[in-house]
Every structure is written in C-alpha cells, then in structure tokens.
Amino acid sequence: MRVRRCITLWLQVLTLLSAGPSFALEKYGRPLPSLEDERGAEESLFAGYVLTAAFVKNPTFAARPDNTGLVGLRHMLHLETDLYRQYLTFYTDQNFFSDRTNGWIELSEWDGTYAFTGVIDHFSWRLQYERDAPLDKSGLKQAYADGLITAKLQSAQDMAWWRRLLPYQNLTIYAGAGWLFHNSNYFARPDNTGRALFRYVAHADLDLYKNKVVLYGDVNMFTDRENSNQAKPTELDWIVGLALRWRDMELAVYREEDRPLDRDGLIQKYVAVQVRFAFDVSKRDLGLTSALRGPAQ
Amino acid sequence: MMGRGLVLGCAVALASLTGCAAPAMVGEYPNQQGMIGRSKASVLACAGAPITEAVQDGTTLLVYYREAPVLEESSPVSKGSFPTIRHGCWATVILAEDTVREVQYRFVPAAFDAYNDCEEIFEPCVP
Numbered sequence: 001m002r003v004r005r006c007i008t009l010w011l012q013v014l015t016l017l018s019a020g021p022s023f024a025l026e027k028y029g030r031p032l033p034s035l036e037d038e039r040g041a042e043e044s045l046f047a048g049y050v051l052t053a054a055f056v057k058n059p060t061f062a063a064r065p066d067n068t069g070l071v072g073l074r075h076m077l078h079l080e081t082d083l084y085r086q087y088l089t090f091y092t093d094q095n096f097f098s099d100r101t102n103g104w105i106e107l108s109e110w111d112g113t114y115a116f117t118g119v120i121d122h123f124s125w126r127l128q129y130e131r132d133a134p135l136d137k138s139g140l141k142q143a144y145a146d147g148l149i150t151a152k153l154q155s156a157q158d159m160a161w162w163r164r165l166l167p168y169q170n171l172t173i174y175a176g177a178g179w180l181f182h183n184s185n186y187f188a189r190p191d192n193t194g195r196a197l198f199r200y201v202a203h204a205d206l207d208l209y210k211n212k213v214v215l216y217g218d219v220n221m222f223t224d225r226e227n228s229n230q231a232k233p234t235e236l237d238w239i240v241g242l243a244l245r246w247r248d249m250e251l252a253v254y255r256e257e258d259r260p261l262d263r264d265g266l267i268q269k270y271v272a273v274q275v276r277f278a279f280d281v282s283k284r285d286l287g288l289t290s291a292l293r294g295p296a297q
Numbered sequence: 298m299m300g301r302g303l304v305l306g307c308a309v310a311l312a313s314l315t316g317c318a319a320p321a322m323v324g325e326y327p328n329q330q331g332m333i334g335r336s337k338a339s340v341l342a343c344a345g346a347p348i349t350e351a352v353q354d355g356t357t358l359l360v361y362y363r364e365a366p367v368l369e370e371s372s373p374v375s376k377g378s379f380p381t382i383r384h385g386c387w388a389t390v391i392l393a394e395d396t397v398r399e400v401q402y403r404f405v406p407a408a409f410d411a412y413n414d415c416e417e418i419f420e421p422c423v424p
Contacts (some may be wrong), residue, residue, distance in 0.1 A: 086384075
C-alpha cells in the first residue's frame, strides 16, 4: 500500500512539474498568479544573529579545549545564506568563550564552524567542519568534519493525537545520525578521552505560545572509534531551555550537561542566561529587485 | 563495520518513520478565518501592504509572504548551532465586491507546516 501511495504521489508531482506555467487552479475557482518571482525578491539574502550568554552557574564546563578554566561568558555570531533555496544553505558559527577564573572578559576559546546544509522533504542533511582552539594561550586544538542526516516530525502533520490534544502547541522534532569522517583530537568523552566516530542527535522545539514562548531540548551523543563497539555511545550531551521571543530578540535560560556513558568521569555542566539579536537582509532590502508591483489588470 | 551498519539501519528506520514524504496539509486557522468578510481597506490597514496585488475579472488578490525569523530556524547549542528547516508561508487574500471571500495559505517548503507564519501576518487584524 505504501509503495502504491508513493508511486501515486510521484506521478502527481511529475504531472505538476510538467504542467507548464505555474498557475494553480485554486478552490475559489480561478488560477492564482505564480509566486516564484515574488518569493525570490522576498527571500533572505543572508540572515543571522549575535548572542551573548552569561554562565550564571558553572561548576565544571571548561573554558578551553584542553579542559582548563571555567566558562564565564559566551559570544557567538551566526551567519547563513541560501545558495539555492532551501536545498543548499551555507552557514558559519563563530563562537567565543571567556574564562571566569581569569577575569571573565578576556577570550579563552574560539570555535569556528562552517557548514553546508539543505532540506529534501522531511529530511535535512549537513556537511560541517568545526575547529576549536584556545585563544589566550597555546594548547590543544580540536577539529572534525562530519556528515549528518536528520528527519523531521511535526505534531501538526505527523501526530494526530498531539494535534487533537494541543492544537496550537506545535511540537517539531528532528532526529538523526552522523559520521565524523575526519577527526583531529575530537574526543569521545568530556574528559578528553577516546576519539569520536559517530554522533546521534535529536532536537525538539515545543511552541508554547505563538512561537514567542518556546521550550526546547537538544541531545547529542558520540561514539568512540577506539572502542570495540564503535556504534555504542560513550558521551551524552543534553540541553533543555526556555526561550522568550519578542520581534528579533530572544531571552533564554538553559542548562547543559555533558557526561560520559560507558564509565565514570568528568561531567561538564552549567546554567546560562542568553540574549540573541537576529537580523535578516532580503534582496528587496538592498534594492536588488524592483519596487512593489501595483495592481495587475 | 558493525557501527556503520547500525548507522545505515538508523537512516533506513528514520526514512520509514517519516514514510513517503508528502506536502503538509493546509487546514483552517483562527486568524485566516477571522479575515473573512472584511473590506480591502480593513485588510490593508491591519496587515499592511501586500507583496503583490492583482485584479482579475472583478476579483482582487492580495498576496503576502512571511519567512520565519532566523531565531526559529537556528538553535544555538553547545559550541555551535543546530540548523532546522528554513520555512515561510504565502497567504493570498481573495476579495470580491470589496469583501474577503477566502484566504489561502501555502507553505514553503511544502513539506513544512508553517501555518504560524501566515497566521502572524494577520495577527494585528484579529482582536
């Protein structure tokens, strides 16, 4: 049945794709104009955010890749641009930490991430390179490159029971697995032992009120390529947070804990308060398209 | 080898979990329904200027688009960010005889339920 349903759907898609100009016969009885040109103008040229977080409680979360110091502040710049609609996006994260045992202000670690990502139906893919390095002294650098595939579930579409129970509290879940195909000192446990090979991830956003109050969670597990069982998780990192959004700003409180799974060892954890400011520049903002069109007769 | 087999197995399991990917179903929503019966002036006053306005055989189409803010689409995590799906929603307000007859939503990408973004366009219109 599922195969037949898929074949039927694909035939419908092929029929639509071969249907010449993109006019759709809508319910009201007349074709609506093509929207693709307008969307091209309205789409983001580049977008991103800056954030600052204060680690208000931090007994163990280290301020450098060699696990020295304790993080005091975190600053991050995120930039992203769609190279080809939602199918190919480039983003970078430039993440900086300071050491609360060294005055809070001077930066102690710089983590740079560069990634390509894209979406195909319910699936997302990502190809990422990350390099973590100390800033205030020489020392251990960590780097890896990985590939990651995640699938998306939405309560509004995929969980009828949830939609009945909480029609306006949308739950979106992403889950998937990745492979660190390049690894230079990227460890498999918080105490800097082992070498990571696979990662299993899950991320959930629960929209409590019109995407202005959002409860979120994030889980990230690593396996150790030096273990006899390379697929068995050796580290679990989890985050749970509450975000309040207003226009282009967000205030969030979250807790993270990174712990080993296959033996006792260092557990890194903290509680942080974070503010984010977003920006989004469209082609129209930069005057790269014509002005708004008037009524078309 | 066994580990890689497990990862492949997980990918297959995820694929079967989501089934044959299909466009998200567009339903009926409070703000969308709240627009029915309004005049064109009233729509423009609360929702602002549309991206496109077209008149065809006595029917006026006001086309709006809202892309989800990047705050929704990228979550900061431990030492970087977790990318989710960039999404937005087209809303087409259809008027005849200066009265809204229907408001149609269309999600972008089609597989992502982005009704929140269209509902946000008309948020100032509905008390």
